[in-house]
Amino acid sequence: MTLRLLRKAALVLLVLQCAAVAAAQPPRSGISYAGADVRALQADDFANPGMLWVARGEKSWNALAGRNNRSCAGCHQDAPVSMKGVAARYPRIDTATGKVSNIEGRINICRERNQAADPLQFESEELLALTAYVAHQSRGMPVAVAVEAANRPHLERGRDIYSRRQGQMNLACVNCHVQNAGRKLLAETISEGHGNAYPAYRLEWQGVGSLHRRLRACYFGVRAAMPAFGSDELLDLELYLARRAAGLPLETPGVRR
Amino acid sequence: MLARIQLPKTARRGEVISVRIAIQHPMETGFRFDVNGRAIAKNVINALSVRYNDAEIFRAEMGSGMAANPSLEFFTVARDSGELVFQWVDDAGRRGEERVQLAVTGP
Numbered sequence: 001m002t003l004r005l006l007r008k009a010a011l012v013l014l015v016l017q018c019a020a021v022a023a024a025q026p027p028r029s030g031i032s033y034a035g036a037d038v039r040a041l042q043a044d045d046f047a048n049p050g051m052l053w054v055a056r057g058e059k060s061w062n063a064l065a066g067r068n069n070r071s072c073a074g075c076h077q078d079a080p081v082s083m084k085g086v087a088a089r090y091p092r093i094d095t096a097t098g099k100v101s102n103i104e105g106r107i108n109i110c111r112e113r114n115q116a117a118d119p120l121q122f123e124s125e126e127l128l129a130l131t132a133y134v135a136h137q138s139r140g141m142p143v144a145v146a147v148e149a150a151n152r153p154h155l156e157r158g159r160d161i162y163s164r165r166q167g168q169m170n171l172a173c174v175n176c177h178v179q180n181a182g183r184k185l186l187a188e189t190i191s192e193g194h195g196n197a198y199p200a201y202r203l204e205w206q207g208v209g210s211l212h213r214r215l216r217a218c219y220f221g222v223r224a225a226m227p228a229f230g231s232d233e234l235l236d237l238e239l240y241l242a243r244r245a246a247g248l249p250l251e252t253p254g255v256r257r
Numbered sequence: 258m259l260a261r262i263q264l265p266k267t268a269r270r271g272e273v274i275s276v277r278i279a280i281q282h283p284m285e286t287g288f289r290f291d292v293n294g295r296a297i298a299k300n301v302i303n304a305l306s307v308r309y310n311d312a313e314i315f316r317a318e319m320g321s322g323m324a325a326n327p328s329l330e331f332f333t334v335a336r337d338s339g340e341l342v343f344q345w346v347d348d349a350g351r352r353g354e355e356r357v358q359l360a361v362t363g364p
Contacts, residue, residue: 046261046263046277046279046328047277047279047328049279049281049325049326049328051261051279052259052261052279052280052281052326053281055259055261056259056281206283206284206324206325206326207283207325207326
């Protein structure tokens with residue numbers, strides 16, 4: 001009896017130790033779980049199909065838009081200079097509205113305020129291209145969102161969503177991406193679920209998609225109601241994910257299965 | 258149609274150079290259905306040709322087996338300075354064209 005108890009205690013201790021080790025380990029990018037062919041596709045700047053969206057984004061960056069007839073470059077000049085490191089700090093709180101804003105949201109804020117143009121639709125090719133182009137300028141830089149009083153409630157809400165069981169499958173993000181990262185789900189290896197490659201080219205989509213599209217795919221997977229693109233829930237989750245991925249280099253445009 | 262082309266700006270005469278082209282295109286197979294159950298018409302880039310100083314050096318005929326956003330690579334010998342003209346057309350009749358200059362040095 002006591003032996004059995006001792007064994008149980010030892011097991012519990014081991015599990016706790018493992019958890020502590022897992023928590024101390026640096027985050028691991030999703031690309032490290034991918035096969036050699038996907039890794040090669042992402043590493044080759046020409047073969048990487050996401051670079052087509054980046055190229056398109058560069059065109060949009062320099063194109064005049066809106067009633068003010070202004071381009072992005074008209075204010076921000078050279079994106080490789082002015083946008084370097086910006087995506088690593090997003091999502092941020094927009095000071096004017098006090099709301100969380102990601103790169104897509106920031107582009108649309110800029111369009112409305114400064115270009116007097118209509119906001120671009122979420123998942124439209126042009127918004128994806130511009131977002132990919134802006135985020136691409138920070139490629140290789142570590143994700144580094146600040147933790148401050150203004151975004152703390154959003155971070156906490158994001159963390160709650162991350163560990164909240166939901167959907168008909170009754171699964172939380174943590175059940176797969178923390179407790180079972182590195183293990184198989186059918187033919188796929190479960191990654192730690194970091195967003196540092198987005199907007200990314202997914203072979204399944206045969207195109208570039210936003211992090212929100214990827215998150216919605218996970219909601220769909222656990223058969224939960226999918227929040228809308230750009231909704232507060234997805235933005236808070238995105239903010240928490242960025243905090244969780246702190247230190248990981250941005251890979252935009254990443255390639256994923 | 259948006260395309261990216263990669264080849265060296267300059268090459269020595271007689272050098273074998275790699276030429277790469279990637280085109281943004283859905284390469285719709287014709288086997289898929291939209292959310293309302295209607296068949297999506299096949300639309301792929303069916304012909305692509307590359308001319309180097311007016312001589313055809315590469316041609317590709319593609320079908321529904323090609324993935325979206327096709328990326329092609331071939332090799333050619335740099336003979337004279339001049340222009341490479343890439344032309345392609347899809348099933349919907351949309352055409353694309355890109356021109357790239359190549360400078361050849363040496364005897």
